[in-house]
Amino acid sequence: MQELHTREQVAAYLREARVYPQDREIGIFQTEFAWVCWMPLTSAEQVVAMRTPGTGGCCIVDARTGVVTSYGAARSWKTWGEMYDESIRTGERLPAQQVFPRQWRVVFQLITETATELDYRVTTESLTQPPQPTAEYRLTITKQPRGYRTNIPGAFPTDCAMAMSKITMLQKNTGSWPEQGFQEY
Structure with a gap:
């Protein structure tokens, strides 16, 4: 792990990990x-963040391990810092999502495409040591109106949500549905 003794070292670590956009200031x-x-928000972003759950939050880099965890916007960054320090002292974990080092790679592969639907194979691969068991899903995307389902009736696993997010982002950016790709989290 890199040494994280200064703000500059932490900013470089977060940029290398791609936790925040490369071109934005980091508080x-x-x-x-x-x-x-x-990430300080512009006034336009603040308006959106007030309407959008989960935006405007902070992350915490553990100075001892380098693990980066994400926290919501319900509290101020200073309050999250105080709570994190207290959790270290007491041994109680705060509810958070680890964002770096990444723990999972979600790989998607287009199986079939029709005029109305796409079928993707979605496979999760553990990036941890020791590795966790892999999982495989089938994700069906309806083109118009946009919809989706999995091979698990009534369920939409996080892995499929991550694949869906990446697939729709790529389709929006390129104008065509991707044949394959991956997302790490």
Whole structure:
């Protein structure tokens, strides 16, 4: 793990990990056990963040391990930092999602495409040591109106949601449906 003793080192670590966009300023605040980081929002982004759950949050870089976890916007970054330090002292975990190092790779492969639907094979691969079991799903996307389903009736696993997000982003950016790709989280 890189040494994380200064704001500059933390900013470089987060950019290398692609936690935040490369061209944006990162706010960084040091606590006893970690670095609390956030991306200052423009006034237009603040309006959207107030209407969109899960935006405007912060992440915390554990100064001892380099693990980056994501926290919501319900509290201020300073409050998250205080809570994180207290959780280290007491041994209680805060509810958060690890965003780096990444733990999973979701690979998608187009199986069939018709005029109305696409079928993708979605496979998860563990990036941890020891590795976790892999899983495989079938994701069907309806083109118009846009919809989706999986081979698990009534369920939409996180892995399929990650694949769906990447597939629709690529389709929007290129104008065509991707044949294959992956997303790590």
